[in-house]
Amino acid sequence: MLESARYLRDSTRMAVDPFSDVLTLSKAEAVVTGGFTAGGPWSIRFPAREKIKFFAVVKGSCWVHLEGAREPLLFETGDVGLLAKPRVAVLSSDPALEPVDAMSLFSNVGRNAVAVVGDGGDFGYIGGHVMLDPIRGKLLADILPPWILTRAASPHAAAFRWLLDRLIEERTSGRPGSQLASSQLTQLLFIEILRSHLGTARPMPAGWLRALAEPRIAPALRLMHGDPARSWHLEELAKACAMSRTSFAFHFRTVAGVAPLTYLATWRMHLAERSLRDERTAVATVARSLGYTSESAFSNAFKRANGKSPSAYRASVSGLDKTVPEQTNNAAPASETAF
Template sequence: MLALAGARCHLTGKLSASGRWALRFPARGRLKIIAVRRGSCTFTSGGRSGELRSGEAIAVNGAHPFVLRTDADVLPLDAETMTVPDHRIGTADEFSGIGGEVTVEAGGEALLVRALPPLMHISVAHPQASALDWLLRELDAEMGHDRPGHSFTRDQLAQLLLVQILRAYLARPNALPAGRLRILADPRLAPAARALHENPAHTWRLGELARLAAMSRTGFAARFRAVAGVPPLTYLTEWRMRIAAYELTHHDTSVGELSSRVGYTSESAFITAFKRAFGKTPLQHRRARPGPGPREGC
């Protein structure tokens, strides 16, 4: 799913602060991660608030602005006016935090960003906290030293930070909105969902999927729709189309070969399904793919 969304987590900077402070981050429509290496502060976003302590992280989906602060009486500074990557407030390092932002390719918002709640908080009590703490220490070390390979290493660690955030929420399915991530987190439905993902070309039947979930057909269909937001075979069609769109954008696979790869015995049936999903034919989608360009900044 991360690959199909083209999701990449990029480090946006480091914040060192002391004393009384507050920062306001705008709603940018992108998934943003703030992780604390040392110290603590409070966070507020979309009506939710809480304490963010050392070894913890929050991720916001960009639908609402959010504020980090140590004092409710301090007027927040606009974080976007702090143009340097390493922000500093005050003279000491009582607080140290790392920021990251997730970019996705066209269509990736539906696969990833909209499948997440507006705000996620990973606390020190969470089972993923120890892995998160290790990542934060490594990121802190890489951002503080100009060692060989530091840029490459930071990119990989940032991607692992995104994975740990997602793993934390897959362990709490009720915290996720209906969609692809929640169905992977559902212990009853996950075996069937994984089978659909791993073998989209198979001619799946409702009864076959229900057996994988050890449920009746009726019970499986009802639960799948409630958790995924769509019926099982609609979910399969959408997944096939996402795979096809990715292949058309990133590879030169022929339309005939691709139609077979995603489970269509007829090339014309595949073209019809693709046009229904994206409003254009597979070849039109391929011709519209962007050419190579500079890496997007953060």
């Protein structure tokens, strides 16, 4: 009992999580837009969309041929994909078949509905997209690879199976709270897709995403994200990572693509942009909260990074909607209900 109480007490002080910081700052919200079942021979062409798409095969298998790819990929039950860049995608039972345009095929299917193609008995699929803040969402969108594929046989398979089973159950049960439960499960599914990519053995290019996945510099990232206003010194950050100053600086730049203190300055600018857009806090207060000794020092740094003074930036974004267009209640395009 004492151990349980101690765990509950300690668990309230959660460690700083830089990856969660990036997701929160980007206002990343995953939503399922629909799906379809299919049977017999079928082939569907989905248009390219300017948004992050994800999908999962929940029954049977299909071929997925992405625009620009040499060969189609076979997706089987439990396989999950995320398409971060606009590409035409053809899903089919046989890649040799001539595809039908999704817009015409799903024109009479309502939003969040499950369409039926052919006899609908062999194959099942759900899809959705990720909504991002129209400005800060670029922080996440720009660091994602064009395409992420997680196989059902991956180390994350158990989590995916559980999430997909629960998601289907919630979407079909009609129980009280099923809509909210589906939203939360979809968000977890998106996070698991990203985790599976971060944990991959495949090399990633230098940048934010690789930095967030690198355990050797994780202590330094947690320090900078936990207290961005502090005047961190390279020696402190290197010591936290149990590395020499030179080794730490070299490894950090190799992984992140920038020097440690440049990373910190960039993160401060992202936080400043959020404060200036979402809050009416005085510029001087924003400057102090991020560790700048004066409003003028902050203003100069902000203008170097954004090309505008803090006041001009605030004025330029004040009229923008706080959400992307997909978050409105407007009807989605017909093909959105399935892919």
